[in-house]
Amino acid sequence: MKDISRNDACWCGSGKKYKHCHYNTDMQLKKYEQDGYRIPDRELIKPSDAIKGIEESAVITTGILDELNEMLVAGITTSAIDKFVYDYTTTRGGKPATLGFNGYQYSCCTSINDVICHGIPDQTVLKDGDIINVDISTEYKGYFSDASRMYAIGEVDKKAKDIMDITHDCLMIGIESVIPYEATNVIGEAIEHYANSKGYSVVRDFGGHGIGYAFHEKPFINHFATPIKGMIMVPGMVFTIEPMINEGSNRTKILKDGWTAKTIDGGLSAQWEHTILVTEEGARILT
Template identity: 55%
Template sequence: MIIGRNDKCWCGSEEKYKKCHMKFDDKLKEFKNKGYVVPHKSIIKNVEQIGKIKESAKINNAILDLVGEKIKAGMTTDEINTIVHDYTVSNGAIPAPLNFHGFPKSCCTSVNNQICHGIPDDYVLQDGDIINVDVSTIYNGYFSDASRMYMIGEVSKEARRLVEVTRECMIKGIEAVKPWTRLGNISHAVQTHAESNGYSVVREFGGHGIGCEFHEDPFVFHYGGKEEGMLMVPGMVFTIEPMINEGHYELFIDEDNGWTSYTDDGKLSAQWENMILVTEDGYEILAY
């Protein structure tokens, strides 16, 4: 379908095409003709959509702040789930993980050697534990997603270093976000920092597009070479969420619940996740 200069833009902004995405499309076509993998227009968010995603992210951020205030030794991971669930619904939102492909809880709580998708239960947090709490929120039909690491009481220097370096890996990845460059720059930045510190990057899981759906394109690898992968363009929203292992990157998934992944060698794992908007001149962190 050919859009005229004075027709409404395909993005749904109600603006005339010539004032909205016409120059964007011309530039995208140039890159595509050069052999770049370019994003489908369905994952490019307009101003209205970005505003609604930010509203969802505001609730998501507040939930993680609240968890940070409440979390302590002696608390069960199911109590964390209750905090997340109650705050979410009391603010008119929906916990995105709940019943997602059968997931039974409102957030993920991954402790020590659990890599991701830990299911809250009666596990009692102990002094020295490290835990990732992964929160995803639907508000007025729009999705947000972020996770943070929490250190319970006095943790070992090895655990603290893993948590800190993992956050640095995420930051390095975020700093590589730049419009009209490739996603592989994120992958390379994360992997380089992790491995230079003696850690490994989990291969099986990665970041993902988000906003209008829980999981959209693109898949965001946290390992790989520079100048590879899809082109990043303004209006894309995706997560950067490296999972960094103290030992090697091999894992296994709990056969009983079908969700929780563990390090194969039993060593610690950590994860941080932010949700990023690609802007005209860089990036904006929406959920953290």
């Protein structure tokens, strides 16, 4: 962090003097850095106008997921879901953040049953008993948000319902573990402990990520326990928590399309995701 005078304007753009704004926070972070923790770059700590922009993007993301509650029934194709997402987003002045991202040509991801994530919308027809994750990412006026939900198609069996519910519990447990000036690795510790206690495994090949000015920013959020000290969470940071939970092995395989990730053993997988803001009190869900 570049040193500035206590009487200079704060680097965050608030207009306040540094000593009345982020000075105490920066002094605290320097101590963490000396102890070997990763410290967020200043651009990862979002000012109020950026947070407002992310919230406006999140209104679109959340609106899509709400509408899908009624739309997702047996007989619909995943390509029809994709078209709906594109139309809903663009008519509100936004853009699906996945569209064109690293060559991806779709407006959402649709991951069914044993697909862990990044399922490509196509002519697949949803049928009774399926479970599906729909992952929505929105760019609106230069700000990004990201969230996903699980949906049950018709009547699903107990094991499908259980993994959906347990995975949602994992998401909320991860969010509840967000405490300012703790390291991000507490999130994964809490999620994996709970998932394992219920007999499930946590996918390790994917994780959450910072978001706001870009689709993917630092930090990377592991959803499993790791001895590596994570980045210190500071009020104003925005990132996703999005655990992917498997009923069997946590190993994955990527299909020839280069995107679709499936369970190695054909077991069910589920995922829930929110974009969250770190506050002085903990985490605030934006999506």
